[in-house]
Amino acid sequence: MRKTLYIIGLSVFVFSCTSQKNVKTTSYRPKTSTIQPKTTVKPGVDKSKSQVTNERGVEFFTTNIADPAKNDNTISYGSLVSAKPAGYKVVKTYFPAIAQNFRQRYLILHYTALPDDKSITVLTQQAVSAHYLVNNSGDNEIYQLVDENKRSYHAGVSAWRADKNLNDTSIGIEIVNSGYTADSTGKKIFVSFNDDQIKKVAALAKDIITRYQIPATNVLAHSDIAPTRKQDPGPLFPWKKLYDEYQIGMWYDESAKQSFYDAAQIDFAAKYNEPSFVFVIQTALQKFGYAVEPSGKWDDATKSTIEALQYHFRPQNYDGIMDAETWAILQALNQKYPTK
Structure with a gap:
């Protein structure tokens, strides 16, 4: 009889482990066995053991099990903050979800x-x-x-x-x-x-x-x-x-800047005040990242934006005027750091 029950229990165990819905069962199991819900994990990651550490009642999680290529990161650089709903217990049985990233971007x-x-x-x-x-x-x-x-x-x-x-x-x-x-x-x-x-x-x-x-x-x-x-x-x-x-922050490649500079000098002064050219420069500033609205005019907002670009990448002259060198630097930056 016991052998029969044991075979039935083992069959239920096998079925539950292969089910995609983690079906619960009340069938008999030996007291020494513990059945964990099956979860899909990355190779090399042991989800059967909690990776949350506890130090004097404070919980920490310092392991990344997510995909760094997607900038997902499960590491917590401090203690975990959890809800404490009255009358209930918050557990970390399935902690952490891999679909998360840092606020700090x-x-x-x-x-x-x-x-x-x-x-x-x-x-x-x-x-x-x-x-x-x-x-x-x-x-x-x-x-x-x-x-x-x-x-x-x-x-x-x-x-x-x-x-x-x-x-x-x-x-x-x-x-x-x-x-x-x-x-x-x-x-x-x-x-x-x-x-x-x-x-x-x-x-x-x-x-x-x-x-x-x-x-x-x-x-x-x-x-x-x-x-x-x-x-x-x-x-x-x-x-x-x-x-x-x-290796902190951005900088342009000198060879690219020189190439753009050589090309810019050909007719830069002649088309400087053409609305279509001003629009192209404003669009390039916007493409790089600056919040400037293309208008085709050398307005105050555009001048301030050019000045900010010069503060960062052309500090020898920060007059807010788009000259051939500043234009070459901006093009070299856009080439090196395209918007994704």
């Missing part, structure tokens, strides 16, 4: 235009903030002001490519720097950055970019995402140094 760099002490006060006590503040004190400290999982109020009205309101999807780094003053002609004179600060910024940015898989096209200046309102971190911020020495 952009890294935005700023300067404070204030000294150290006032920067701290403003960014912690007023209606503006950043995730990190890099001081100018010559020490090895970087101040964290906001949890990376939360929005800080650093970007304001902003846009890049198809995305808007970048507070929602970015991490902000503020750098203590005095900003700029205007000379007698109205030209902005910017203050340089301390070398120790740049080393801090590079180490911090590299860590954030690596953990959240932030692409080069999403490492930006505040002036890139709000060109009609902002100038920071300005033309003296060493974007090329970060690109060359730390």
Whole structure:
């Protein structure tokens, strides 16, 4: 009799494991066996054991079982936050789902235009903030002001490519720097950055970019995402140094820039004021990522956008005028970093 029951139970077990619906059964099973619902897993991933770790009652999950090629990532860089519904228990039997990614898709760099002490006060006590503040004190400290999982109020009205309101999807780094003053002609004179600060910024940015898989096209200046309102971190911020020495952010290929420059000089001045040519340049700015509306006119918004491009990629001259070199740089950037 027992042998018969055992055969029946074994048959039910085999059937339930091959069913796509994980059918529950009340058939007899030996007390020592535990049947887990069948789940589809990636090769090499053992879903029969929980990968959630518990430290003093706080849960963490630090393993990626999703597809990095899709920028999906199940790693949690902090404790897991879960609901606690009254009268019920939230369990992590099927945690985590592989279809997820990080909120943090952009890294935005700023300067404070204030000294150290006032920067701290403003960014912690007023209606503006950043995730990190890099001081100018010559020490090895970087101040964290906001949890990376939360929005800080650093970007304001902003846009890049198809995305808007970048507070929602970015991490902000503020750098203590005095900003700029205007000379007698109205030209902005910017203050340089301390070398120790740049080393801090590079180490911090590299860590954030690596953990959240932030692409080069999403490492930006505040002036890139709000060109009609902002100038920071300005033309003296060493974007090329970060690109060359730390592989951070974007930069054009010199050979491509030279090729476009040679072609641009042929008739650049002659067609400079033609509405159709202005429209082409505005469209190229928009294609790269700037939120400028093509109008066929050299309007103030277009000039501010060109100035922002020059701050980032042509800091030797940031007059807001589209000359042949700036045009060549923009074309080289669009060639290297096409919109997907």
